[in-house]
Amino acid sequence: MLRLTLSKESEEFRGRFREWLSQHQAPGYGNDASLETFVRVGREWQRSLASGGWVGVHWPSEFGGRSLSLVEEAVIQEELVRVQSPQLLGLFGLTMVGPVLIRHGTQTQKARYLSKILDASEIWCQGFSEPGAGSDLAAIKTRARAVDGGFLVSGQKVWTSFAHIADWCFVLCRTSDEEQKHKGLSYLLLDMKSKGITVRPLKQISGDEEFNEVFFEDVFVPAENVVGQVGDGWKIAISTLMYERVVLTFARQLQSEVALRALIEKCQSRADGEFKAQLAKEISRACAVRALAYEHLLNYAGGKAPGPEGSLDKLFWSESFQSIAKLSLKASGIDAARGELDPQSGSEAHRYLYSRGRSIAAGTSEIQRNIIAERILGLPKQG
Numbered sequence: 585m586l587r588l589t590l591s592k593e594s595e596e597f598r599g600r601f602r603e604w605l606s607q608h609q610a611p612g613y614g615n616d617a618s619l620e621t622f623v624r625v626g627r628e629w630q631r632s633l634a635s636g637g638w639v640g641v642h643w644p645s646e647f648g649g650r651s652l653s654l655v656e657e658a659v660i661q662e663e664l665v666r667v668q669s670p671q672l673l674g675l676f677g678l679t680m681v682g683p684v685l686i687r688h689g690t691q692t693q694k695a696r697y698l699s700k701i702l703d704a705s706e707i708w709c710q711g712f713s714e715p716g717a718g719s720d721l722a723a724i725k726t727r728a729r730a731v732d733g734g735f736l737v738s739g740q741k742v743w744t745s746f747a748h749i750a751d752w753c754f755v756l757c758r759t760s761d762e763e764q765k766h767k768g769l770s771y772l773l774l775d776m777k778s779k780g781i782t783v784r785p786l787k788q789i790s791g792d793e794e795f796n797e798v799f800f801e802d803v804f805v806p807a808e809n810v811v812g813q814v815g816d817g818w819k820i821a822i823s824t825l826m827y828e829r830v831v832l833t834f835a836r837q838l839q840s841e842v843a844l845r846a847l848i849e850k851c852q853s854r855a856d857g858e859f860k861a862q863l864a865k866e867i868s869r870a871c872a873v874r875a876l877a878y879e880h881l882l883n884y885a886g887g888k889a890p891g892p893e894g895s896l897d898k899l900f901w902s903e904s905f906q907s908i909a910k911l912s913l914k915a916s917g918i919d920a921a922r923g924e925l926d927p928q929s930g931s932e933a934h935r936y937l938y939s940r941g942r943s944i945a946a947g948t949s950e951i952q953r954n955i956i957a958e959r960i961l962g963l964p965k966q967g
C-alpha cells in the first residue's frame with residue numbers, strides 16, 4: 585500500500601525550512617531576461633541556500649550535507665516550488681555528479697569538487713548524448729586517447745544542457761574498442777575552460793536556449809579526473825542516470841503542481857462539466873504520480889541507491905505533465921496563441937512547447953518502458 589504521509593521528523597524539517605524561507609525571499613529576474621542575470625541570480629540564490637545548509641541535504645555531513653534522506657531532499661524541492669523559487673542553477677551537480685562522486689570518487693576528487701557544487705561556485709553539465717548515441721548510449725564515439733599524464737578527448741556531444749554556462753562537464757568517452765561496446769567507456773571530469781572546446785547553443789521551439797552542441801578537439805584531461813577505473817564508465821553512467829530519474833524527476837514533477845494550480849485558478853468560474861472532469865482526472869493522476877515518487881523516495885531513506893523504479897517515476901511524470909500542459913493550452917483557447925513565448929513568462933504556449941521535450945530528456949518514454957519491462961517486470965529482452 586502507498587504511504588501518503590511523511591514522518592513527523594520530515595514534517596518538522598519542512599517547518600524549519602519554511603521558517604528560513606520566510607526570512608530569505610526567493611529571487612525573481614524582473615524584466616531582465618539576460619543570461620548574465622540568470623546566472624548571477626541563480627548563483628547568489630544557491631549560495632544563500634547553501635549557507636543555511638539547505639542544499640544537498642541528503643549528502644553525508646562529512647561532505648557538506650546533513651546526512652538526511654532523499655525524502656528531505658524532496659521536501660526542499662517542494663518548498664522551493666511553493667515560494668516560486670527559480671530552478672537551482674547547480675541541479676546537475678547536486679543531483680547527478682555530486683552523488684556519483686560521493687559513491688565512486690577518490691578522496692581528492694571529493695575534496696576538490698563537492699563543496700563548490702553545493703554553493704554553485706562551479707556549475708556542471710552532462711556530456712553523454714551524441715548525434716548517433718542517445719537511447720543507445722553505449723554507441724558513443726567521443727574518444728579519450730591516453731597520453732602522458734592523462735587523455736586527449738576528441739568528438740562531439742549534443743543536447744548538452746547548460747554547457748554555455750558550465751564550469752565543468754562530466755563526459756562519457758570511449759577509451760578502448762572492446763567487442764561489447766559498453767565495456768570500453770570511461771567517465772571523465774572535464775574543465776570547460778580547457779583549450780579545444782567549442783560550444784554552440786541550440787534554440788528550442790519553446791524559445792528556451794537551454795542546450796548546446798559541444799565539440800572537443802584534443803582537449804587534455806588529467807589522469808586524476810577519471811571517476812572510478814578506466815573502463816568503468818558504463819557502470820557509473822547508469823548510476824548517474826538513476827539519480828537523474830529519481831531526484832531530478834522529483835524536482836521537475838513539481839512543475840506539474842505549478843501548472844495545475846495556475847489552471848485551477850484560471851478556471852474557477854468555468855461551469856463546463858466535461859472540462860471539470862478532465863481537470864479532475866489530471867489532478868488525480870498528478871497526485872498518484874507524486875505518491876508513487878514519494879513511495880520510491882521513502883525506500884531510499886536507509887541510504888539505498890536509486891534503482892530502475894526511477895523509470896516509472898520518469899515515465900508517469902513526463903506523460904502527466906504533457907497532458908496537463910495540453911489541457912492548459914485548450915483552456916486558454918485563442919488567448920494561448922496570442923500569449924508570449926518568453927521562457928520566463930510562464931505562459932501556456934511556452935509550457936506546452938517545453939513539455940514536449942520532457943518525454944525525451946533523461947531517456948525517452950519508449951526506453952523507460954523497455955527498462956520497466958526488462959528490469960522491473962523481468963520480461964525477456966527483445967532480439
Ligand SMILES: Cc1cc2nc3c(=O)[nH]c(=O)nc-3n(C[C@H](O)[C@H](O)[C@H](O)COP(=O)(O)OP(=O)(O)OC[C@H]3O[C@@H](n4cnc5c(N)ncnc54)[C@H](O)[C@@H]3O)c2cc1C
Nearest residue numbers: 710711712713718719743744745941944945946947948950
Ligand atoms: C530538454 C532536453 C535536455 C537534454 N539534456 C541533455 C544533457 O544535458 N546531456 C545529455 O547528454 N543529453 C541531454 N539530452 C538528450 C537526451 O538524453 C536524448 O535526446 C535522449 O536520450 C534520446 O536520444 P536521441 O535524441 O538520440 O533519440 P534516439 O535515441 O535516436 O531515439 C529516436 C526515437 O527512437 C526511439 N527508440 C530508440 N531506441 C529504442 C528502443 N531500443 N526501443 C524502443 N524505441 C526506441 C526513441 O524512443 C525515440 O522515439 C536532452 C534532451 C532534451 C529533450
